[in-house]
Amino acid sequence: MTPAERKRLQRERDRIAGWVEVTVRVAADQAQVLRDYAASLPLPLPPADPRQLELIDRIEDELRRDKA
Numbered sequence: 001m002t003p004a005e006r007k008r009l010q011r012e013r014d015r016i017a018g019w020v021e022v023t024v025r026v027a028a029d030q031a032q033v034l035r036d037y038a039a040s041l042p043l044p045l046p047p048a049d050p051r052q053l054e055l056i057d058r059i060e061d062e063l064r065r066d067k068a
Contacts, residue, residue, distance in 0.1 A: 001063075001064065009060060016052050017046075018043075018045055018046070018047065019044055
C-alpha cells in the first residue's frame with residue numbers, strides 16, 4: 001500500500017468518525033490564538049453506527065490479503 005493510499009484511508013476513517021483536516025494560514029503572532037480556539041471546540045458526534053470503523057478496518061485487511 002502506498003503512502004498516498006494509507007493517507008486516503010486515514011482521511012476516510014477520520015471522516016466517518018466526524019473529523020476533517022483543515023489547513024489555514026494565519027499570521028505567526030496569531031497562531032497560538034487559533035490553536036487555543038481549535039482546542040476549545042467540542043469533539044465530533046460519534047458515528048451513527050460504531051461498527052462502521054470496524055468495517056473499514058476489516059475491508060483494509062481483506063484488501064491487504066488480496067494484494068499479498
